[in-house]
Amino acid sequence: MATPESRARQRLGYLLGKIASGEPAPASGSAAATVVAASAALLQKVALRSEKWKGAEAAHHRAEELRLHAERLIELDSTAFLEFIAAQRSGEEVEAAREKTIDTPLDIARAGAAVVELAQVLEKNGNPNLMADSVAASILARAAVATAAMLVEVNLLHRTDDSRLAEARRLVGAVSASADPPASRGRADDSGRARVRSRDSDRPTRPRTSRGGPSVRDGRRPGS
Secondary structure, three states: OOOHHEEEEEEEHHHHHHOOOOOOOOOOHHHHHHHHHHHHHHHHHHHHHOOOOOHHHHHHHHHHHHHHHHHHHHHHHHHHHHHHHHHHOOOOOHHHHHHHHHHHHHHHHHHHHHHHHHHHHHHHOOOOOOOHHHHHHHHHHHHHHHHHHHHHHHOOOOOOOOHHHOOOOOOOOHHHHHHOHHHHOOOOOOOOOOOOOOOOOOOOOOOOOOOOOOOOOOOOOOOO
């Protein structure tokens, strides 16, 4: 009988296999959403093991909320791109379909930025033994934000006055500006918080878009 763990492995393997295939979707948008979901899952782990912090329960709830939303976006991004291809082929409601290929990656970028924000809270307040996991979640989510924002720009074509492009760029700038300089990591505050530690030990460790599918008018193809 299949266990929840085995079913989860099958779903992940299926997703990665589809991304690796020659099919037009899922691709970079779904991959970015997957990274956001994984980052939020890391933060759930940190929150669960931060029992001494009074904000741990709320942080866990928020991380779970973000993970589930990102999981939905994995499928939504793939669906949006496939619907755009179908609209191109039929010649019907092409622009309406294109809008979804812009709105969905923007939503991925927003979710990623929210994960970065939560990761910083947990890095400062969560279990110091899992600080490395909080930092990792932030690094991964920043990459997902940059990827999703790039897709927004690609799919907008030359519409540089669109407010969604400005928002996508703002999100990239915000998560980039929030990155701590490497030298500051391991000293979370002036109270002498422990340096980054192994997540599996309670003892301190030493510091340590080119896609398939029909082309669009200017020869570029929407990313997903």
